[in-house]
Amino acid sequence: MNIYDFKSLTDSIHTSLSVNLSPSAVTIIEFIIIAFAFMMLFTLLGLILVYAERKIAAFFQLRLGPMRVGKWGIAQTAADAIKLILKEPLVTKNADKFLFNLAPFIIILSTFMALGAMPFAKGLHALDFDIGILYLTAVSSLGVIGILIAGWSSDNKYSLIGAMRSGAQVVSYELSVGLSLLTVVVLAGSLQFSEIIASQEAGWWIFRGHIPALIAFTIFMIAGTAETNRGPFDLPEAESELTAGFHTEYSGLKFAFFFLAEFVNMFIIAGIGATVFLGGWMPFHIGNWEGFNRIMDFIPSLFWFFGKVAFLIFLMMWFKWTFPRLRIDQLLRLEWKYLLPINLVNILFMAFIVLMGWHF
Amino acid sequence: MAETATNTNTGKPLETQEYFINMGPQHPSTHGVLRLMLTLEGETIHNVEPHLGYIHRSIEKMCEKDTYAQIIHLTDRMDYLSSHMNNEAVSLAVEQGLEVEMPERVKVIRTIISELTRLSSHQLWWGVFGMDLGAITSFLYGFRDREMIIDIFEETCGARLTMNYNVPGGLMFDIHPNFQKRTKAFVEHFRQKLPEYDQLLTGNVIFEMRTKGIGILSKEDAISFGVTGPTGRASGFSNDVRKHNPYSAYPQVEFNEVLREEGDSYARYKVRIQEMWESMSIIEQLIENIPEGDYKVKTKAVIKLPKGEYYQKVETARGEFGVYIISEGGKSPYRLKFRSPGFSNLSALNHMAKGVKIADLVVIMSTLDLVIPDIDR
Secondary structure, X not given: OOOOOHHHHHHHHHHHHHOOOOHHHHHHHHHHHHHHHHHHHHHHXXXXXXXXXXXXXXXXXXXXXXXXXXXXXXXXHHHHHHHHHHOOOXXXXXXXXXXXXXXXXXXXXXXXXXXXXXXXXXXXXXXXXXXXXXXXXHXXXXXXXXXXXHXXXXXXXXXXXXXXXXXXXXXXXXXXXXXXXXXXXXXXXXXXXXXXXXXXXXXXXXXXXXXXXXHHHHHHHHHHHHHOOOOOOOOOOOHHHHOOHHHOOOOHHHXXXXXXXXXXXXXXXXXXXXXXXXXXXXXXXXXXXXXXXXXXXXXXXXXXXXHHHHHHHHHHHHHHOOOOOOOHHHHHHHHHHHHHHHHHHHHHHHHHHHHHOOOO | OOOOOEOOOOOOEOOOOOEEEEEOOOOOOOOOOOEEEEEEEOOEEEEEEEEOOOOOOOHHHHHOOOOHHHHHHHHHOOOHHHHHHHHHHHHHHHHHHHOOOOOHHHHHHHHHHHHHHHHHHHXXXXXXXXXHOXXXXXXXXHHHHHHHHHHHHHHHHOOOOOOOOEEOOEEOOOOOOOHHHHHHHXXXXXXXHHHHHHHXXXXXXXXXXXXXXXXXXXXXXXXXXXXOHHHHHOOOOOOOHHHHOOOOOHHHOOOOOOOOOOOOHHHHHHHHHHHHHHHHHHHHHHHOOOOOOOOEOOOOOOOOOOOEEEEEEEEEOOEEEEEEEEEOXXXXXXXXXXXXXXXXXXXXXXXXXXXXXXXXXXXXXXXXXXXXXHHOO
């Protein structure tokens, strides 16, 4: 279990910095390093996920996707990014300029804050609170404020309708995300990500938690997709109804921020799902099969985490490119009449199982 | 006004206000330059007012200056997805005036290509309908199969969309030697692929929620609005011109007029899917033995219709398309009037869309299968 531990790397950076510098300077430098790393990660995730989405969508739709820029169109997203940066940032005449410009940054900020608590690999962890899950769900839903501001300040009725839809949607589905995560918290007995991961050493919770864990996982995937405003829950954008919903009036870099944030949010939701239900960076272990477990340990934890995340992201893309979009009242009915009651019963059921010690 | 919304602090009803939205002329789901003025309260639609004129080309007026052979080319530009049927309507009306009987070969070829056109139009509609619902994948599935038909057209007459294959007095060219082989191959292919359409959309829970009971049009309303084609047939209004006033080779073939009673968006969807099966069956009945003979009868270089009034209607993919010609005996009509199915179908939109959500309006509009240049000539 000790191979590929990033803790030795982070510790060595910390000690080498501490030799000559005062503790506060060390903290500041570490902050800068982490911020830089996250910025790089953010850009990289955006580029890779946009490319992946376009290719996966293309294969679902019997076409090739981007093929011209670079081999298999690999440089397409980079070219698009350059185009977006060079584009004129238009602002509508009667827009509330301050809020209009602020909105994309609020969304970006919330995704950055959420990335901070993500356990990427063993020991690779910017923040490890004792209330990690609470923090992550709280922060990742801050983005809706950005969407509401964007819709309000654009001075466009389509944007406003999109923003209002988004508000109703994210607030509703936040409940289901939280409750389905709590189901596993009951099992793991902790809100801290590192402890939740450590508790899955003998097997991932989705396999060990009986039916309640499976139900919770299903609900989490549905609600998580809804929270990222992706199809079939992409009502705030609803291309065929609202042209582009809340970001109708945005162009250039500010549009790119919304666009990237959607993809990074998808990564965050998939990351939480992978960590809580599929063991995060924990390799695939089966009970006390020592030999099997040791072989699995040879695969670095970073690969495990990103592999699981990639799988969940693929699932979400699969939803998007298969299902038609729901209507707003149907969307809210699904949450309040079906998912939420099921979730509440499920969490009681899980508590009962844990009390009786029936889980594996 | 919404009666349920109250201010939680004072207990008084909230002051709500109706507002307007211009949907179009540039909007992804009006499929053309249609402008709808929506009166909304929240997301609920109170009134839909279509505004036309953004693609008006005064086609009917232009017809008064053109010869009958030239008019054919203008009809392509109306309902471009059923261009062959539009051409056929004018050709039949002129042939009716000239009192010439078409050879069997012409009739059969016209019918086969009409049905292929109907198939391609319904395929495109199916793809776009999925896209309007947010399932973008269906769009490309529809186009994949449509492409095969369009390729057959290209080989037959050189054009892919605005075909001009019909001329008064027959066809412009004979069919390509490959025509029968490729059409048979297509029907065989599409019989395999049409169930795929059902797998992707029809049984889906979300799809059924979005379409069942949405935009109900009763049979009486369908008749009084003059709604024809699959849209009218989904309300139980038997209006298939191919059945009631058969033309070309339709008297020889056996097919069912697809009728449903519900009159909602789902019924309109199912009618079109079922019509694709019927079209394939019509093609299969005719393609095996296309009679030998001439592909056109000899007409004068410049056709002059005798003084009188002529009316011919055909069934296009959208409904009943009529051509009304008043001739003073000259080389061009004194007045020509088109009865386009899209215009009447659009007139029912406000009736169907009252009280639904914006998202439903898109669904209803999509199931009406509007082609804007057909409405706005």
